[in-house]
Amino acid sequence: MKLSPISVPYRAVQKSGSLLFILVFVGSTGSSGFGGPLLALAAFAVLAVSIGYELLYYRRFSYELTADTLDLSSGVFNRREREIPYGRIQNVDVSQNIIQRALGIAAVNVETAGGGSTEAVIRYVSAETAETLQTDVRDRKRGRDRREGASADEPAAEPEALFSIEPSELALVGVLSFDPRVPGAILALLTGSVPFVSPILPGDVSGIGLTVLIIVVGVAVIGLSWIVGAISAVVNYWGFRLTQTEDELQYERGLVQRYSGTIPFDKVQTVTIEDNPLKRRFGYATLGVETAGYAPGQANGKGSEAAVPLASVDRVHRLAHELEAFGEPEFTRPPKRIRRRYAVRYLLAIGALTAIAFAITRFYSIPFPWYVPIGAAVLTPIAAHYKWLHRGYWLGEDHFVARSGFWNREAKVVPYYRIQTVIDTRTIFQRRWNVGTVVADTAGSLSVLGSDAAALDIDRADVERIREELTDRLQASLEERRRDRKPASGFAWIDTVEDPALPNPVDFDSLTPAITAAGSEDADRSPDSTKTDRSPDSPKADRSSDSPKADRSSDSTDSDQPDRAEE
Template identity: 30%
Template sequence: MPETQKSAAPASRSAASAVANRLHPLTILQQVISSLPALGVLLLPFLTTGADLEAWGNLVPAVAYGVIALPLFVVRYLRFRYWITSSEIVIHSGVFKRQHRSIPVERVQNVQIIHPFLPRLLGMAKVKVETAGGGSTEGTLEYVSTAEAERIRAAVRAFQRERAAAPAAEASAREEEAAEAEHAEASREETALREETLYDMSLRRVVLSGAFRFSLALLAVIFGGLQYAGFDDPRELAPYFEGGPLRALAEGARASPVFAAALTVAVVCLLGWVTGIVLNVNRYYGFRLWREEGDAGDAGSGPNGSPNGSAKLHYRRGLLTVSEGTIPLAKVQAVLLRTNPLMRLFGWFALKVQTMGVEGTNQQTVVPFARRGEVLALAQRIRPLDVPEAFSPVSRLTIRRATIRYTWALAALVATAGFLGGWLLAGTRLFWHGAYWGLLAWPLAPGWAWLRYRCMGYALTSEGLLVQRGVLRQRTWLLPTDRQQVFYATASLFQRRLGLKTLYLDTAGASGGTAAPEVIDLPAGEADHRLRQLYDRFQKHFAIDD
């Protein structure tokens, strides 16, 4: 069998001689139970259509599952090994393609412990190891016992503190193995003394935060099931409600297609709102955020001389799946405040941070839902943050540019609807003239462009640059001076004709995309001046540090 090796550093001798650890034995049972829904889908035609020839054909994949998948679960479990030493985490895995992975302890940024519902019932947890600068999880242990997961995280933290204080000489495998348990126990005691709870989210707030969110997850399942059951028209469900308290609604839906459409929209909105609450409760139930200070002897300090160099934020959240994670404050690259028009109306905000080496978008939620004052106070524990009451505006010409773009987009939609309608509805006619009614939406273009302008702005503070953007998803970024990496101003062909530029600052871990912290459509002279000003501040900051 082919064998590959992925290693961030050469494997140490201690790892080779240490006793190998296996995953929890019930991992096999968990994998079997998790695969049962897919097996049920394979068997459903056989169970519902009877024992005809076609049904027996549907049974073949289920037999293949038992012959191939079940033994594969066992072999995969037997071939998985991992070691935790004072210098690295070593993982050996793979059946057909062997993979040896070595993760240096000093590069580990986050050891996340996740407790999905079924593994939690079986006393197991998933451990995800994330490193600084990595765009995805470097190592996953799926699953180990809950006590083993806590031991792994405590051991990694203890070894990191030990290596940060003074490089330790190589020890024998037996000495390392004995030291692991001692370090883990000492870490638990020290952590309890240094922990400071920053935010506890009550159940009332968890439910309330869900009320400001809308999800289509449950709707997709419901309508998918209705399609599978043969209900293509919502009015076909009316007979099932004629004998109950919803009889009047059922009769109205059968009598009027317009009423049926309005009722469908209302039900969709209600289910989307309820689904948002349920999913939010499942995700943030029991949310707790606490701060752990670094050891007094730890080397390094945080930005601007703050004691954040070795301090970390820890969080725990979840109902069916309980997640625990760590955010090293020294790795925070930017601070992000998020809200939406409805949340802002009632004074609610969320706080996120952008870090290096986190899987996905490199953004982690610090506070999912809190009052503006609470969010700003907690942000001060991460970075000095001074949010002004008013931001400097961009050029009003951005309204004109956005209106033109929205007009062209609306025209393209009307043209597409007209040609498709002419082909599908009007038979031989080239264009469906009913599409012209879509042009009545044009007044929304300048209105939305004006709202977009009102939500855009920037501010220069002693800490860095603040950028504000977004109408439905309103974001405010803080880009600290000491975290800025690339400075540039760009101008498209249309911006050059109007004397405009876009100012952009890049930081480590930035994901870019449509929600990037750009100052769009500044007057060209102002953009160039701000660019020089930001770069001078950056050079002066590091000149002082040197």
């Protein structure tokens, strides 16, 4: 299938737009030696070249939905052929900005796990094609999953509305949004302009006058970032809607740029519930859903595209349980003594701030009351207490839940079977307090920003226990899932063992020494013995030899397997 023909002029103008703009700008100043006709010619040439390129691009680009894969071939100079198995697709996103909406075209991004970028970009197809592509991929995925059951031909279930944002909620989202980038930008601007501004200021600024000025500027900056944050939040979440089909979550949002996408339930990695004292006061919370795919067009730079920006606590909890039935968490908090550490930490930060203020006032000899930040020290015990109060972890039936944050409280729900690695760390300071941190790493994209599900500052004795517990529960839940899946999938290697007629094709015992030898330190081993290629058969053979394990209860993962265990 082809792209939409409109994509040719659109892409051409889009790509050469900035160059054309510069040319027009140079032409309009008119001061240079270039004549108008020459500029027009250059502009025409640029446009012609890019249209030519885009035509070729259009001719080369094709995509096709085969039985098992989404095939793409593209490239003008470098050709590229790609086949993406449906089972590996994390989500299919469609986005349209205001111009694209007027032209009736849309961009389709296909996300897979791994890598920091979108796997396949289809720019642009008509809006209807984008939608059919989205549903087709979904249907084929489902068809692939249930090829044995004849349900593949069934029409897709009618999507069930899960959530749609109320005007009052949207307004609240705006009110509670604050764009932290604005103060940064203003600060950068201000520091750059100080040398120009300072001579303008009245020479006899008294200490009080300066303080007032700083307060006024501060309030203005906060106000401005608040307004910017509010506008961008409202624009982003305009008409936010979540719908649910049998195995997928679909979202839609945006006023100027329209986003829509799907998230298969079985690709959801973590669910996050977030609130802050303001939201708690009014009974609202935020919900984030994280998949392993790279998320495009994220609001506020976070990777969770299906985040419910704000909804009443009830709705958020209902929705969260719809996604992951994790029950009612009872958090275990860090030991109480750790509050002293937090208080000390806050005091140190205040001390540093005061020192900086002191240094600045001395250096520039400004009569500014540098001791003002010390006043915040009164608040440290409260902050330390809340930091401690909000931190905690819970090991549920199927989920690990970790909560933290002094102002923005965030609870992360990780199903055990989504855990990738378990890391425990103890910094030099944590060792002093005899505590440590256990991190359950997942394949989510949010955690790149450093907000993994982590049980922070828990007692040293618990660190070890929880790390072991998490890995054990991961194994147990994998075992369970495998058992559940067994009847559905036609996968053979567990069942074949039950068949007594089947001879064991490989002598398992003869493999065992080779395996243990390969990793041990001092075993004599020729390079050949480790390089022997037995991959085609032996994994299967090994699997069948210890596969009765799979039929035992899930705690069998604790049992010793001499061929693997190594001291």
